[in-house]
Amino acid sequence: MGARSRLAELLSKAPTDSRAVEFEESWWHWGALRSTARGLDASLTEAGLGEGTRVGVVLENRPEHLAVVCSVLATGRCVVTLNPLQPPERLAADIARSGLSVVVASPGTLDDESVLGAVTGTGLGLRLEPDGSLEPAGGSPRPDAETAVGVSIEMLTSGTTGPPKRVRLLDRQFDTALESSGQSPKKGALLRSGVSLVTTPLVHIGGLWSALSGLYAGRRLVLLRRFALESWVRAVERHRPPAAGLVPAALRTVLDAAVPPERLSSLRVVTCGTTYCPPELADAFFRAYGARVLMTYGATEFAGAVAAWTLPLHKRWWDTKAGSAGRPLPGVEMRVVADDGTEAALGDVGRLEIRTAQSPDGSGAWVRTSDLARLDVDGFVWIHGRADDAIIRGGFKVQPDQVRRALERHPAVHEAAVAALPDARLGHVPVAAVEPRPGCTPPTAQELTMSCREVLAPYEIPAHILVVDALPRTPSSKVSRVELLDLVRASLAAGGAA
Incomplete structure (x- = not known):
């Protein structure tokens, strides 16, 4: 089942009183998410904004914002992420050049005059209240706005080396990424037990992937505004998850704080992505808490991870492969090429190329990345920095x-x-x-x-x-x-x- 149809199914069939998203230790039920989703769809339909409409969302880590994303995807429209964490003048400039028909944002965001002016100057503004209700904020849909049929999300990259850029993720890319990650819902089951902890910003691929893959699988979510040590530890204690995701900086924070192991005793694995994780940091976390740190490698352009460690791989290979990014996921092929484009020998460092249905160019095309890498005889990929670095x-x-x-x-x-x-x-x-x-x-x-x-x-x-x-x-x-x-x-x- 594709991501759009799965979210539509959940929004229409999930029991109203079933818990969906925990935020600040209070629950949003599926009924509340459904109400916000239907309210947005009604507003957009009334404005003549149907399938393929690019809907800008100033995306905060809040349940009502997640409901908006689910609604946009379930109704065949396209989510365009706008970063609320940047200064207002930069956000306003991003909105002004985006060519959007509509922008959805919280009252706090729209209280800034420059942001509100950019929103109403480019299209229709919708004010998203904390209770999930929507109110007009001014402006009107622009008749010449570009549409994006078949595009799920226009996602910002992280912007570590320069201004963030926006990448289009096609429906088939997102569907393939969900399938290859093993997040498919259980056959015949609408919801399932267990929770996913989401601590990274929804406005970037790591956070949004965590949230959407959790919902897609039918799990409940614990959504934090940001990673905050005590809030995260309390969430682990409350829900006793066997797995969680942490970026390297958060791993360091947990270790530096010397969190008592008994508070994290449910954890068996911690996935770690977004940036390089030193093996000694992963080892230190494992020694302290008994949770194996499983590194992942991916990019926004591939709608998520394309290589990763699994628990069986970690148990068998970690002692000899520490520092590797893991093995390619099912359906992903990798090769390393020299400067002249010829395939490099195993063990030689060169540019990493990837072939996968998660690629924007389709499953038959090799896509050259910006990463320097090598492949070993056991199929592990080792990243050696970026070629453009x-x-x-x-x-x-x-x-x-x-x-x-x-x-x-x-x-x-x-x-x-x-x-x-x-x-x-x-x-x-x-x-x-x-x-x-x-x-x-x-x-x-x-x-x-x-x-x-x-x-x-x-x-x-x-x-x-x-x-x-x-x-x-x-x-x-x-x-x-x-x-x-x-x-x-x-x-x-x-x-x-x-």
Whole structure:
């Protein structure tokens, strides 16, 4: 069953009093989700906005927002995600250039004059109240708005290296991704036991995938506004899930807080995606809590994961394959190619190409990614950074991931990040920021430079190193290189960088 028809089935047939989404320790039942979904469909139909309409949603981690997404998908329209976590002027600019017929947003978002002006200037505005009701916010549908029949979602990428871009996810991509992940509902069952914990932003693929795949399977959801340690731990204690998902930064937070193991004793596995997870971090979590950390690898363009660890793989291979991104999922083929496009030998590093029905180009096309990778004889894929991440410093190539690992060798460094700073003479130079390990005396930039000299070539050593309280992050908890460069520039302007 496709995602659209499955959501339509749930919205029409799920018992009104069945629990659907827990938010701030209170439940939204299927009846409440149905009411919001039907209210939106009625408003859009009355405005003449039918199948294929691109519906902008300033998407917050709230039940009524999830109900809107379900309604849009169930009625054959297209969800266009708009990020509420960006400053109002950037959100307004995104809305203004989006060419949308309609935008749905919360009262708090529409209270900003620049955002409201952008919404009503481009199309119809609908105010989504906390109780799930909808009210007109001004404007009218634009008659020349583009439609997107056959497109489920226009999803923002994470924007770690530059401005986020919007990627179209076709119906068949999303359906294939759900099927390959093993999330299909049990035959003949509308709902099932168990819960899914959703802690990452719905506006990015990781959070929205977690929520929609959980609903698709018929499970209840626990939806958090964001990852907050105590709220997440209480949710685990209340619902006793055997599995949960955490990004690497959240894994570190749990470990650093020394959460008592008995509070997380139900967990058997923790899936970890969005960005690279150091094997030593995964091992530390396993030793502390007995939950195996299963890494996943994917991209917005593929509507989710295309490679992953499973529990059986972890039990058999982790000791010898730690650091791998796992094996390709069923229906996914991978190969590595050299610069001239020829297929590389097993074990050689090159550009990763993927062939899958989750691809926007169809199941027969090889899609070249931006990632450098290698494949081994046992079918595991190893990611070696991004091909477009290489920093060319005066003709020398610097791999940021290699510099990051060198910085993280220092015992007082909790996490490091590296970015390319434009330089008039050399083209670009590597710069870095490090977050100190809790309980340790923060290292100096000079100490870090000396440590790097032990393992890096002179041209690989960062030109500037900042020691910060916390690394800047995107809403999906990836380190934001854009903001990192802003911090470096500010420090240089103040004469404070190393």
